[in-house]
Amino acid sequence: MKAIVYTETGDPSVLTAVDRPVADPGTGEVRVRLAVAGVNPTDWKSRTGAGPGQKPAFDEVVPGQDGAGVVDAVGPEVAGLGVGDRVWLLLAQHQRPTGTAAEYTVVPSDRVVRLPDDVSFDLGASLGVPAVTAHRALTVAEDGPDRLHPGALSGKTVLVAGGAGAVGHAAIQLARWAGGTVITTVSGPEKGTLATAAGAHHVVNYRTEDAASRIREIAPDGVDLIVEVAPAQNAELNVAVAAPRASIAIYANNGGDAVTLDIRPSMVGNLRYQFVLLYTVGTAALEAAKHDVANAVAAGALPVGEEHGLPLHRYTLDRTADAHAAVENGATGKVLVDIASI
Secondary structure, three states: OEEEEEOOOOOHHHOEEEEOOOOOOOOOEEEEEEEEEEEOHHHHHHHHOOOOOOOOOOOOEEOOOEEEEEEEEEOOOOOOOOOOOEEEEOOOOOOOOEOOOEOEEEEEHHHEEEOOOOOOHHHHHOOHHHHHHHHHHOOOOOOOOOOOOOOOOOOOEEEEEOOOOHHHHHHHHHHHHOOOEEEEEEOOHHHHHHHHHHOOOEEEEOOOOOHHHHHHHHOOOOEEEEEEOOHHHHHHHHHHHEEEEEEEEEOOOOOOOOOOOOHHHHHHOOOEEEEOOHHHOOHHHHHHHHHHHHHHHHOOOOOOEHHHOEOEEEEEHHHHHHHHHHHHOOOOOEEEEEOOOO
16 A cells, blocks of 8 residues: 655654555454545644654654545454445554555544545544544533533633634534634634634624623623633733633633733632643543534534635645645645545
8 A cells, every 4th residue: 555654753843654565354343445634733733743864652653534435345243334335534643653644544443433425534634633533622621511512602602713724613513513603713804704604793803803801792791611722822911801610621722831810800700721732632632522523514504615714725645744844834624535436
């Protein structure tokens, strides 16, 4: 099979196209023939590591956590999945050398979720890290739900920072599906158009408006949940607009690696800061997210494409390095790698 690998950390040039044998699934595993892979910031950050020229955790790594395709082999002790099933993957390369930048990948069956026949592989490959991260961010509030379904966020106001990004897009869609009122902040009108297409009720351009005043105008009692991509630059804004007992779910470090918090207003508001990383989020949270995201997909609540607020940028498998570079350089939307027509 064709695969993209790296044997040392570095820039996208360390990614190399190779031919490798197709592996058989072991106990509790399935093999998936991939149609489309999704590329996320975690992929290039893992490839970059702490610096160039270092050895990764495995002698050779096929990058990629997300993808969609068809099960083509099933190992022993696998229930609920069979050959021919259309599926999407999450955390395919977590603690493993083989991810989704290949024609086939072998993964534990609990990282495989059925994809309805009427749902595209593009959508399936766009789920994984963004949708599961968004689910976690929306289910950590003290006064909020721990599962998402229609009505779960009724009466709640959600602020999504960076609504034009992949996680922001998924958070808008999931919150809207769950009945929340969604406010999002963006850096310009083009991204505002995308956030509106995703389903945001209110869009605030933080470069041309006083974001805190505008958000308080929309939500006089404050916002209940904040899905945060840039905690360093938004720390003051978050405290200014948070309702009592609000949760600020931080899933990225855009804008800086260190956050300075004014303790007193956070304490007075009983604010909760929840950091989110899928690799350590725990089995219960992942299982809940898989179930709820699958229900949202089946309900048609998570469409992708520019008309739905998430432009798709496509690359062939042999241009995976370019796909990584696009994500690293801040492409707006979702970067996909086309692998096979299935």
